[in-house]
Amino acid sequence: xxxxxxxxxxxxxxxxxxxxxxxxxxxxxxxxxxxxxxxxxxxxxxxxxxxxxxxxxxxxxxxxxxxxxxxxxxxxxxxxxxxxxxxxxxxxxxxxxxxxxxxxxxxxxxxxxxxxxxxxxxxxxxxxxxxxxxxxxxxxxxxxxxxxxxxxxxxxxxxxxxxxxxxxxxxxxxxxxxxxxxxxxxxxxxxxxxxxxxxxxxxxxxxxxxxxxxxxxxxxxxxxxxxxxxxxxxxxxxxxxxxxxxxxxxxxxxxxxxxxxxxxxxxxxxxxxxxxxxxxxxxxxxxxxxxxxxxxxxxxxxxxxxxxxxxx
Amino acid sequence: xxxxxxxxxxxxxxxxxxxxxxxxxxxxxxxxxxxxxxxxxxxxxxxxxxxxxxxxxxxxxxxxxxxxxxxxxxxxxxxxxxxxxxxxxxxxxxxxxxxxxxxxxxxxxxxxxxxxxxxxxxxxxxxxxxxxxxxxxxxxxxxxxxxxxxxxxxxxxxxxxxxxxxxxxxxxxxxxxxxxxxxxxxxxxxxxxxxxxxxxxxxxxxxxxxxxxxxxxxxxxxxxxxxxxxxxxxxxxxxxxxxxxxxxxxxxxxxxxxxxxxxxxxxxxxxxxxxxxxxxxxxxxxxxxxxxxxxxxxxxxxxxxxxxxxxxxxxxxxxxxxxxxxxxxxxxxxxxxxxxxxxxxxxxxxxxxxxxxxxxxxxxxxxxxxxxxxxxxxxxxxxxxxxxxxxxxxxxxxxxxxxxxxxxxxxxxxxxxxxxxxxxxxxxxxxxxxxxxxxxxxxxxxxxxxxxxxxxxxxxxxxxxxxxxxxxxxxxxxxxxxxxxxxxxxxxxxxxxxxxxxxxxxx
Numbered sequence: 012x013x014x015x016x017x018x019x020x021x022x023x024x025x026x027x028x029x030x031x032x033x034x035x036x037x038x039x040x041x042x043x044x045x046x047x048x049x050x051x052x053x054x055x056x057x058x059x060x061x062x063x064x065x066x067x068x069x070x071x072x073x074x075x076x077x078x079x080x081x082x083x084x085x086x087x088x089x090x091x092x093x094x095x096x097x098x099x100x101x102x103x104x105x106x107x108x109x110x111x112x113x114x115x116x117x118x119x120x121x122x123x124x125x126x127x128x129x130x131x132x133x134x135x136x137x138x139x140x141x142x143x144x145x146x147x148x149x150x151x152x153x154x155x156x157x158x159x160x161x162x163x164x165x166x167x168x169x170x171x172x173x174x175x176x177x178x179x180x181x182x183x184x185x186x187x188x189x190x191x192x193x194x195x196x197x198x199x200x201x202x203x204x205x206x207x208x209x210x211x212x213x214x215x216x217x218x219x220x221x222x223x224x225x226x227x228x229x230x231x232x233x234x235x236x237x238x239x240x241x242x243x244x245x246x247x248x249x250x251x252x253x254x255x256x257x258x259x260x261x262x263x264x265x266x267x268x269x270x271x272x273x274x275x276x277x278x279x280x281x282x283x284x285x286x287x288x289x290x291x292x293x294x295x296x297x298x299x300x301x302x303x304x305x306x307x308x309x310x311x312x313x314x315x316x317x318x319x320x321x322x323x
Numbered sequence: 324x325x326x327x328x329x330x331x332x333x334x335x336x337x338x339x340x341x342x343x344x345x346x347x348x349x350x351x352x353x354x355x356x357x358x359x360x361x362x363x364x365x366x367x368x369x370x371x372x373x374x375x376x377x378x379x380x381x382x383x384x385x386x387x388x389x390x391x392x393x394x395x396x397x398x399x400x401x402x403x404x405x406x407x408x409x410x411x412x413x414x415x416x417x418x419x420x421x422x423x424x425x426x427x428x429x430x431x432x433x434x435x436x437x438x439x440x441x442x443x444x445x446x447x448x449x450x451x452x453x454x455x456x457x458x459x460x461x462x463x464x465x466x467x468x469x470x471x472x473x474x475x476x477x478x479x480x481x482x483x484x485x486x487x488x489x490x491x492x493x494x495x496x497x498x499x500x501x502x503x504x505x506x507x508x509x510x511x512x513x514x515x516x517x518x519x520x521x522x523x524x525x526x527x528x529x530x531x532x533x534x535x536x537x538x539x540x541x542x543x544x545x546x547x548x549x550x551x552x553x554x555x556x557x558x559x560x561x562x563x564x565x566x567x568x569x570x571x572x573x574x575x576x577x578x579x580x581x582x583x584x585x586x587x588x589x590x591x592x593x594x595x596x597x598x599x600x601x602x603x604x605x606x607x608x609x610x611x612x613x614x615x616x617x618x619x620x621x622x623x624x625x626x627x628x629x630x631x632x633x634x635x636x637x638x639x640x641x642x643x644x645x646x647x648x649x650x651x652x653x654x655x656x657x658x659x660x661x662x663x664x665x666x667x668x669x670x671x672x673x674x675x676x677x678x679x680x681x682x683x684x685x686x687x688x689x690x691x692x693x694x695x696x697x698x699x700x701x702x703x704x705x706x707x708x709x710x711x712x713x714x715x716x717x718x719x720x721x722x723x724x725x726x727x728x729x730x731x732x733x734x735x736x737x738x739x740x741x742x743x744x745x746x747x748x749x750x751x752x753x754x755x756x757x758x759x760x761x762x763x764x765x766x767x768x769x770x771x772x773x774x775x776x777x778x779x780x781x782x783x784x785x786x787x788x789x790x791x792x793x794x795x796x797x798x799x800x801x802x803x804x805x806x807x808x809x810x811x812x813x814x815x816x817x818x819x820x821x822x823x824x825x826x827x828x829x830x
Binding site for chain 2: 098116
């Protein structure tokens with residue numbers, strides 16, 4: 012699959028603040044990349060640069076090989092951006108709104124009519140086309156904005172917090188739409204705070220904190236890499252819990268230990284070799300372990316392990 | 324359904340594809356704005372209120388006119404009725420319509436929709452044209468609805484058809500010019516407070532402009548022979564072309580404001596400033612009748628320098644660097660890059676722009692003298708003034724701006740530097756006068772000191788007073804200015820010459 016978006020050494024400063032610091036990652040066609048990070052991490056700045064609404068101080072972003080610095084208009088033809096907050100035109104119906112943007116993208120006559128019918132059908136807006144857009148619910152407005160971003164059939168979609176403020180039903184619908192778009196071969200970059208939501212649709216992730224990319228790759232890769240750096244383990248033994256706790260806290264590599272459900276939950280820095288050493292130490296210390304189960308790592312664990320919630 | 328209704332529907336169905344094809348050619352902003360206006364309240368209310376007001380005022384004027392027993396009163400029924408109706412029309416097209424354009428542009432910031440327009444790939448130029456076209460359509464709707472009143476006024480007699488068309492044409496051009504101004508002002512006020520201030524300023528300009536149009540129309544209707552006066556026609560043509568240049572400047576200003584800060588926001592405005600000055604000089608030549616009146620020539624040069632200095636105040640305080648997008652679009656030829664210096668963005672290049680603009684005006688004055696009279700008609704004092712004007716400009720703009728050159732990337736510093744330049748200019752006139760007053764220097768106390776450009780130029784032209792002192796000040800000031808600005812000028816030239824082209828950046 013060809014690369015739809017390539018971020019190369021992107022740096023964006025606002026005065027002394029480095030909002031994005033030498034960020035690099037890429038998205039291929041058909042891929043859904045979850046762009047995750049705490050508030051103020053630089054997600055929206057990165058997305059605005061990718062969407063040509065802002066310019067990098069250093070580095071570049073290529074959309075289908077076209078530079079956001081050198082050819083912003085060329086980029087806009089290849090990209091659909093759904094910002095986290097966008098306005099509604101007063102006295103404008105759903106149909107008029109979409110018709111206006113279709114005209115701005117240069118769609119004429121039958122091509123425009125065909126595309127409008129397609130996006131309205133795809134996003135389920137056909138029954139609402141004569142409603143004023145100011146009277147739409149939040150979920151419907153999100154659909155409308157998504158429909159607008161699809162009008163010129165972009166190769167890459169950048170969705171900034173599209174699920175924010177949506178009820179569970181609307182979230183599921185949006186998730187299905189995003190999956191369908193990836194199925195059509197479009198690359199999708201999506202930021203969200205709802206990590207469970209992202210983990211269900213993303214094929215890859217990029218984790219950003221304080222402007223720096225902390226991890227990037229497929230979801231499985233990132234989780235595997237996180238597992239080699241950090242593990243959570245539940246241990247139960249026949250020995251008293253206090254003794255088990257004391258031993259574990261004295262063991263090198265164990266970061267935290269807390270009692271839970273008749274055992275101890277450990278946060279261990281290191282890979283699977285380090286877990287094997289831990290088991291050996293339990294046995295050698297005569298703790299009689301009866302359960303030693305590493306917890307499955309998910310996207311939320313990865314996020315929490317990689318970020319400290321630093322806000323710039 | 325009746326047969327007539329069926330036929331109507333059939334015609335509408337047949338015309339729909341044609342209308343659709345025609346609308347494909349229109350600016351998308353125009354289509355959107357017209358749809359919004361027709362659904363919104365602002366246009367509907369202002370439309371019906373204006374029509375009602377025009378009807379009532381028209382009837383009132385007719386009642387008063389018909390009740391007059393004065394001899395020959397019937398001859399002025401038409402002009403009186405026309406002026407009353409025209410006043411309503413001018414208020415609608417020159418106040419309400421531009422105001423609507425101002426609100427429309429402002430709503431893009433308020434409703435947070437401007438980013439969507441940028442993403443839609445519309446160029447700033449298309450956005451501004453769309454807004455102005457929408458204002459023009461609204462104005463045309465007003466003209467159409469006032470048609471019956473105007474025909475009625477003509478039938479009352481006493482009206483010159485040329486005068487009617489001229490009045491309507493001038494009010495339409497005025498409406499377009501004021502709409503351009505409204506969109507430009509609105510694009511400057513992205514914050515609510517700033518826009519409120521600009522709205523007050525706009526309201527003052529709109530009302531003033533409209534009253535001038537109404538007063539002119541009244542005079543023309545009452546004395547139609549004025550339109551046969553060649554001087555009047557020449558004045559109208561001059562006013563129209565200068566208005567067009569001003570409108571083009573506002574248009575360029577609005578486009579520059581809507582463009583991304585990294586885009587080239589300066590070249591269009593620099594070109595429009597020079598075009599505006601050139602139009603003014605051309606009219607000075609025509610009005611002078613190719614007989615070189617020194618007062619007209621030097622007056623035009625002085626006004627030209629005032630306009631140039633005002634525009635340069637903004638250009639000279641621009642961030643120094645070109646920006647990555649602008650640098651990538653520079654021509655490949657190094658010579659062309661250097662020749663383009665005065666028109667490219669950047670503070671140092673702003674100083675070069677001022678010098679080039681001044682040279683353009685001096686060249687016009689001298690060239691006009693040689694071509695029209697075959698010799699140099701200016702006295703030595705007048706030639707001194709022609710040299711002194713640009714030097715004063717260079718000193719008062721160049722020295723203070725050089726102090727801020729490294730921090731012009733900051734919007735706040737840019738604002739401060741402009742305030743410093745203006746206050747520095749005023750202080751340069753006031754402070755020596757105060758010093759002269761305190762230390763018993765009578766000439767200085769009377770504002771006859773070398774830093775006062777107005778007195779010095781006046782004395783140079785009259786060849787009296789103490790203007791010789793000004794020469795020392797101008798030489799010293801220019802040398803200091805060049806010394807202070809040399810590093811930024813060299814940096815600017817180096818940046819232009821070393822900037823990678825788009826092709827090499829890609830590589």
